[in-house]
Amino acid sequence: MKKSFAGKWVVGALTASLAAAPVFANQPDFAHISTTGYGEIQAKPDMAEFSVRVVQSQMDADQAKQGVDSVVDKFLDGLTKNGIDKADIQSSNLYLSPQYHYPEKGKPELIGYRASRTVTVQVMDLDKLNxxxxxxxxxGINQVDNIQLKVKDEGQYQEAARMAAIKDAQSKASSLAKGFEQQLGNVWRIEYRQQMNQPVVMRAMAMDSKAESNSYQDSVITIRDRVDVTYRIGE
Structure with a gap:
């Protein structure tokens, strides 16, 4: 099945240079043009990953543990009943720590125990995120750590951004050679510098109110790529 990209091509106007420009660490000893090509693809998110946490404080360590485990078990059961595959759920181990009061004088006083667990969920149907x-x-979950908006077929978008970067580098080299009345030769060196892509991250929030229900619908993910190329000239 043929797939289309949910975005538009964007190629940034970037600098390119002749011979002496320090694009590469080791410069060749012949006439050349070094160019840097950039490509970008803008895609609409179609999946998400979110992490939530339950935190409870109790005087007794077992009570704190049981309270947290009960909330997590209820949430996990609800996720599977609502169509989330178990492979898309990650649940952390219990974190339990004693809590102390530190008076100005005297020894620290134990005032209880703080228990917490984190659950990370991958949502393949973005419409069901809310x-x-x-x-x-x-x-009973009382904290959202983060919500990341992503795309399922990121590899295809990355390939499209890479091809845009290649075309950008080629276009710059051709333009420079023509402008300086030089014959553009073969590619001498290619250095690939894939850019780090960041998902759209929504703000963390307390669970005392519902998340902003539609804040992600207009979000856009930008997928970038880059390539450095050196061409021989004058041959």
């Missing part, structure tokens, strides 16, 4: 966040709230 339903799963509501389920977290209903289960």
């Amino acid at each position: 339903n799963y966040l509501d389920l977290a709230l209903e289960s």
